[in-house]
Amino acid sequence: MDVDAGHGAALGGALPTSAGELPLARRLRSLLSWPTTDNDPVNPLVRTHRGIHPGADTAVLRKAYSIAENMHRGQFRKSGEPYITHPLAVAEICADLGMDTTTLVAALLHDTVEDTRYTLQALAEDFGPEVAHLVDGVTKFDKAFYGKAAEAETTRKMIIAAGKDVRVLIIKLADRLHNMRTLGVRSAASRNRIATKTLDVLVPLCDRLGIQALKRELDDVVLLHLQPEEYTRIQRHVHDRPGWDAYLREVVARTRVALRRSKVDAAVAPRPRHLYSIWKDTVARGHTVPFDLPRIAIVVDGPATDCYAALGAVHGLWRPVPGRFKDFIASPKNNLYRSLHTTVCGPQDRTVEVLIRTEEMHRLAEYGVAADFRFPRTDGTAVRARQLDWLRRVLDWEQDAPDPNQFLHTLRCDLAEAQIQVFAEGRQVVLPAGATPVDLAYELSTERGDRCLAAKINGRLAPLSSELEEGDVVEIFTETDDNAFDALAAPRGPRREWLDFVKSPHAQMQINRWFAEHTEPGISIADKVRLGRATIGLALRKHDRGLASDLPLLRLSEELGYPDLETMLVAVFDRVLDPDTVVTQLIDLVDHRQ
16 A cells, blocks of 8 residues: 555546447557557566566566556656556565565555555456455555554454465565655655554564565665664764775685685675664664674575584684574574574674575575565475464464454564563474563463463473573473372463463463453443453454444444443343344444445
């Protein structure tokens, strides 16, 4: 979606037609009249795509561009440029990533259903259900119906669509990147609002997908709009570093010699850090001047074991800095990033950072889930499946979050950068920083969380409220573990006090779910009203619907003969009214009155 969209066409209908001309004839005529000169705006897109996928069907790209240009004709961005420049740029970003033809077609058409008369049905007829699903996944909900919940509902819809096809998220990230590139024409308030939302959700989402090729630019442009003075300061530092290039050439040359002596076949090159990364480390370390160490990358031509051979060669050449070695090959990051990181005292006793990885690791580090499309003959498919485990977990939360704003909050928390890795049941588990054994128990399974009684951390019994640390080995005990903790036995189910210390949104939601389903005797009317409303919200989610206000519920309660809305909600909670029946009547009522 383009944040600068100007809506120049009404909703409804399909392709515009001239008087007396049939839609099919109009469509065929437009397809036969594509320009073929170098001035054709779609030619750069075609060249980029063919350069990565030589056998691609570019005719369908020209068809998609022709329809998009036709539908957006008369619409302009706030910069004054024709609107078609935006979807074309989004498609070009996707092409640079190496995405497939289907993704590029959807990128060209991604705003047509939202901003023009081109309907989703017409799009599906022209390009098939796969493209239609991608376009629908990035189409925003109407604020007129969803009100303040529209943004959260749109994010929820996008995540659900991505559960079926991750390309939805890649198009969305490309869309936001181009909008951020052109954000300068907006007001200061708009720039701040859009950049903040990008930093909160889309940047960490890009990181979770492992697409560093996009994340670096998103990071930098967010810094430009949120911290313009800091951006300028870091940019000036990068531009004015004396002797930097000559120093890196020396480091690279000496590293190559050391690798050859160790019989390690590898490519070595400088690996400059982007502006946001420099700024972030500068702030985190409390430096008054930009903190920016020289850095190189070693990409070995061989198996992962060659990375450790390269590490030995580097450490044999220069003294390693204690405490600065990280093995992300044995213990990958939560986005499955794999590499060895070390820091050494290089020439002239200057500190140098070194990254070591295989070619396959390098591809995945750059392109993440997109690597599977750019390099279809790699083994990225299995990696992508593991990389999206977190998305399946988010989709589980979606079913437990009737309030779209709660879901958006949960997503933001899960995407937070501060995370730790612990070990339990023979596997590595990623948790938010500050997580407790209860958070871990719920991550292992909902049942283990609900039945959690005690925990051992590194072999010692510890309170369930204990904060876990990086690398801890944790054992969770439940009621079913051979009565090992009879003295601790208690009625099944979580404790309310757990909500005071659990950190993961998943644990919080599951604990709240348990208490919603196991209502204590004497529950208040206010709680019944709240839970009845939540039950309707969950039932609405099955229909991809939500409510911006209570007005439709009020109308329905009147039609059903209840004295007020609260009484109807209590009836829903007590199952006097079936929630699915109520939602069906509610949707009929809303759709009939529109």
